Amino acid sequence: MPQDNESPDELKPALANSEAKVRAAQHLLKRAAEEIEDLVEADCEDDQKNQASQAAERFRRAASF
Numbered sequence: 001m002p003q004d005n006e007s008p009d010e011l012k013p014a015l016a017n018s019e020a021k022v023r024a025a026q027h028l029l030k031r032a033a034e035e036i037e038d039l040v041e042a043d044c045e046d047d048q049k050n051q052a053s054q055a056a057e058r059f060r061r062a063a064s065f
Contacts, residue, residue, distance in 0.1 A: 029063035032056075 033056040040052045 026063040026065075029059045033059040033063070 036052050036056040036059070040049045040056075044052070
């Protein structure tokens with residue numbers, strides 16, 4: 001965890017690391033949404049398809065932050 005007395009140059013690697021973690025999480029959420037939608041296309045009941053589609057949409061919204 002960065003200390004309050006660190007210079008901006010010392011904080012840049014921590015910021016870059018945090019940004020990379022956010023991008024990785026967004027990628028995983030988008031991939032999960034795609035996989036859910038692929039599964040929805042399989043033989044499922046309409047209610048299950050609806051729930052899966054809603055979950056995929058929630059993942060996409062979370063990935064957009």
